[in-house]
Amino acid sequence: MANAIDDKPSPRERPLMEATLRIIGRKGIDGVTHRAVAAETGMSVGAVTHHFMTRDSLVNGALRFALTREVERLRAFAFSLQNKAFDLDAWVDALTGWYSQELKxxxxxxxxxxEAFLAAARSERHRPVVAEWFATWRQSAELALRAAGSSEPQLHATLFVSALNGILLQQLAIPRRGFRQEATKALSKLVRQLIARE
Structure with a gap:
């Protein structure tokens, strides 16, 4: 069975996905219409509906695209852990550094x-892609925490992912300077305290 996020948009669909995400980011899912996406991309409404017949398919495709992008990054992080000596501080710094740039x-x-997480809370049709996003996040963190010496990597990975998501959400809601340093310090301390309590 294919993963929920394995499908990638075609080169013609990608700008539609990016435009839809910008609209979702500014106005929420309710702000997405074929006309709004057409205006955002400079394409005709007909061109948008040619690729995505319904508004739901447009929203689902965009959310899938956004989460796929993050999952690919997480998988790359996990793969890198298998090919070199693990450095906890470097791992946390790489994550927070990447997100610091992305959020800017x-x-x-x-x-x-x-928005995808909230959509999944409201509707089952959004849950597979969000579930895979969280599963990939936990697997990546679990691998890192096992390498760092955790004897309960699954539990610690769940706590780490929850903390990171909360930190990122706060930064999106209330942007502040020094985010990377603060986030790196907080997450590194969290992991070390979890492991120290073994």
């Missing part, structure tokens, strides 16, 4: 990810 450059995409 394209916050709407990450706001859209949180």
């Amino acid at each position: 450059i394209q916050p709407e995409v990450h706001i859209a990810c949180y």
Whole structure:
């Protein structure tokens, strides 16, 4: 069975997905219409409906695209852990550094990810892609925490992912300077305290 996020948009669909995410980030899912996406991309409404007949397919495709992008990044992080000596501080710093840049450059995409979580809470049709996103996050964190010496990597990974998501959501809601340093310090301390209590 294919993963919920394995399908990738075609080169013609990608700008539609990116535009939809920007709209979701600015106005929420309710702000997405074929006409709004057409205006955002400079395409005709007919061109948008050619690729996505319904508004739901447009929203689902965009959320899938956003979460797929993050999952690919997480998988790359996990793969890197298997090919070199693990450095906890470097891992946390790499994560917070990447997110620090992302939240500055394209916050709407990450706001859209949180919109996807809320959409999944309201509707089952959004749950498979969100469930896979969280599963991949936990697997990546579990691998890192096992390498760091955790004897309960599954539990600690769940706590780490929850903490990171909360930190990212706060930064999106109330942007502050020094985010990378603060987040790195907090997450590194969390992991070390979890492991120290073994």
